[in-house]
Amino acid sequence: MNVNEKLSSLRKLMNEKGIDAYIIPTYDPHQSEYVGEHWQARVWISGFTGSAGTVVVTKDEAGLWTDGRYFIQAENQLKGSEIKLFKMGIPGYPTYMEWIRDTLKEGETVGFDGKLFPQSDVLEMQKKLENKKIKIVEEYDLISSIWTDRPELPMDEIFIHDVKYAGKTPKEKLEDVRKEMEKLEVEYYILGSLDDIAWVYNIRGKDVEYNPVVTSYALISMDKAYLFVHKVKVPKEVENFLNKNGIEIREYNEVRDYVENIKDGSRVFIDPSRVNRWLYNGIPKGCKIVEETNITTNLKAIKNSIEIENLKRCYIKDGVALVKFLYWIDKNLGKTPMSEISVSDKLEEFRREQEDFVEPSFGTIAAYKDHAPMMHYSATEESDYTLKNEGMLLVDSGGQYLDGTTDITRTIVLGPITEEEKRDFTLTLKGHINLIKARFLYGATGSNLDVLARFPLWQEGIDYKCGTGHGVGFFLNVHEGPHRFAPIPNKVKLEEGMVVTIEPGVYKEGKHGIRIENDIVVRKDIVTESGQFMKFETISYCPIDLEGVDVDLLDESERQWLNNYHTEVYEKLSPYLNKDEKEWLKNETRSI
Numbered sequence: 001m002n003v004n005e006k007l008s009s010l011r012k013l014m015n016e017k018g019i020d021a022y023i024i025p026t027y028d029p030h031q032s033e034y035v036g037e038h039w040q041a042r043v044w045i046s047g048f049t050g051s052a053g054t055v056v057v058t059k060d061e062a063g064l065w066t067d068g069r070y071f072i073q074a075e076n077q078l079k080g081s082e083i084k085l086f087k088m089g090i091p092g093y094p095t096y097m098e099w100i101r102d103t104l105k106e107g108e109t110v111g112f113d114g115k116l117f118p119q120s121d122v123l124e125m126q127k128k129l130e131n132k133k134i135k136i137v138e139e140y141d142l143i144s145s146i147w148t149d150r151p152e153l154p155m156d157e158i159f160i161h162d163v164k165y166a167g168k169t170p171k172e173k174l175e176d177v178r179k180e181m182e183k184l185e186v187e188y189y190i191l192g193s194l195d196d197i198a199w200v201y202n203i204r205g206k207d208v209e210y211n212p213v214v215t216s217y218a219l220i221s222m223d224k225a226y227l228f229v230h231k232v233k234v235p236k237e238v239e240n241f242l243n244k245n246g247i248e249i250r251e252y253n254e255v256r257d258y259v260e261n262i263k264d265g266s267r268v269f270i271d272p273s274r275v276n277r278w279l280y281n282g283i284p285k286g287c288k289i290v291e292e293t294n295i296t297t298n299l300k301a302i303k304n305s306i307e308i309e310n311l312k313r314c315y316i317k318d319g320v321a322l323v324k325f326l327y328w329i330d331k332n333l334g335k336t337p338m339s340e341i342s343v344s345d346k347l348e349e350f351r352r353e354q355e356d357f358v359e360p361s362f363g364t365i366a367a368y369k370d371h372a373p374m375m376h377y378s379a380t381e382e383s384d385y386t387l388k389n390e391g392m393l394l395v396d397s398g399g400q401y402l403d404g405t406t407d408i409t410r411t412i413v414l415g416p417i418t419e420e421e422k423r424d425f426t427l428t429l430k431g432h433i434n435l436i437k438a439r440f441l442y443g444a445t446g447s448n449l450d451v452l453a454r455f456p457l458w459q460e461g462i463d464y465k466c467g468t469g470h471g472v473g474f475f476l477n478v479h480e481g482p483h484r485f486a487p488i489p490n491k492v493k494l495e496e497g498m499v500v501t502i503e504p505g506v507y508k509e510g511k512h513g514i515r516i517e518n519d520i521v522v523r524k525d526i527v528t529e530s531g532q533f534m535k536f537e538t539i540s541y542c543p544i545d546l547e548g549v550d551v552d553l554l555d556e557s558e559r560q561w562l563n564n565y566h567t568e569v570y571e572k573l574s575p576y577l578n579k580d581e582k583e584w585l586k587n588e589t590r591s592i
Helices: 005-019 041-046 071-077 096-103 121-132 170-184 194-201 238-246 253-259 295-301 304-330 340-352 419-436 446-458 556-576 580-587
Strands: 021-024 052-058 063-067 084-087 107-109 135-137 189-190 219-222 225-227 248-250 267-270 288-291 357-360 365-368 392-396 399-401 406-413 469-471 480-485 500-503 505-508 512-515 518-528 531-538
Touching: 005 041, 005 052, 021 041, 021 096, 041 052, 052 096, 052 189, 063 071, 071 084, 096 121, 096 500, 107 556, 121 135, 170 194, 170 219, 170 267, 170 295, 189 194, 194 219, 194 225, 194 295, 219 253, 225 253, 225 365, 238 248, 238 406, 248 253, 295 446, 295 480, 304 340, 304 399, 304 406, 304 518, 304 556, 304 580, 340 365, 340 392, 399 556, 406 512, 419 500, 419 505, 419 512, 419 518, 419 531, 419 556, 446 480
Parallel strands: 021 107, 063 084, 107 135, 189 267, 225 248, 267 288
Antiparallel strands: 021 052, 052 063, 189 219, 219 225, 357 399, 365 392, 392 406, 469 480, 469 500, 500 518, 505 512, 518 531
């Protein structure tokens, strides 16, 4: 079936169930950012493959809501279908909830699968729709009835993430969690988010591509801890390990029964954005529900000293792979056929040569020329560009290693570029440097500092429609909260030990896209009468292409930062390179 035929089939079911609007989110039952193939219903119904978006279908219309990272991609992928693009965050475009409110008549019905919706979204929807008395029906999974070749759920075995990488045992992490539960005066903690569960129990899996997580739920009390998972996935050694650390294993589908049996009157902690509506409805009505950001989200955001030391070594390995890749492009472009897809594959080859590499941390974005303005572009056989000795190639990539998760972007100059491209490259670099060398007072948040990266671009009337940086997991999801750099207000203080990306950019549709990304650790700096100041320690190492830099646009402090950074890149990576690679890197990291 094509997209319009799928919509027609869905509408027939909607009519049978008395549903006037049906919502298909990106989520799985665990509100994951990236989901396994079985849960990619929004991709299946719409043809839009971006990682974020919501589809709403009524009897007469259909819409897709997505953010600025995907506007260009969505417009291309929706062509030929009746689905209309709604640009999130852009004036004049309603949210999907507002659109449902304004489109449906009083007393009509909106439906969705309650397992796929976080409790927080349902509450927001109820408030938005209550004045028009629009009914909400939560129990229908209509997609499964028409998606006849839906992929099966993955059943790969889970494995232990060794304490030599993690720094703490599950028993120690549970002690930390229970201390926070005591402060909050709660007796039970329900966890639905896969990265939080993997972190607290030191387990990993292969259930979601690029994210080494395990499809599961967890329930933690002051004296018990449960993992709800398909038992066929749990080898005996993993079961013994979990039991030794005070964790009992139960079948995945038993979670609601256990939640329903929580003692009436208990205080129960949840993160309403990471627990689905179906599970929330299982909490006994007499319980007091405490709703805040997951305890584990805040704990795992601050990396311990062992994790940080591991991550530093990890980034050196990753930097070596990147330098070998850049050297290979430089020496073979024009001699060996290259395309966006083939260079992505080649970069993965170099990463796979590194110790403890498991898989990429996301699908590599290798975007040449006018593909690069699509921030999350993914090359296909139809779109694949051949690389030439001209223009720029943006490569955003990362690796999952047992000793860390990496994420780094470089924009590579392949040949002659225009004055505009060189100016935009340099403005991006200036924004990057402006934030990465910041000293700031403790208590600042990512939204307080985001403007530092945008300031040089704003002076030229340029902005980018996304955040400047995100937290990064430790052999976990490449995007991790609760901290980030973005204009959207964020109350999370930047704490020592947090890992964040810094990645400003310029994206001009039909022309070029530029992004420069490094990863940093938040560190304490000086103490004065004004208080504790903080700084950033760079932990990712890869040359920034000097062919893209207009030196005249850099001030003395910016040139000094770039020279110092390149000195460090050479010192850290050259011991792992052969003679020719070293010579090449020496030139790429020369002083300007």
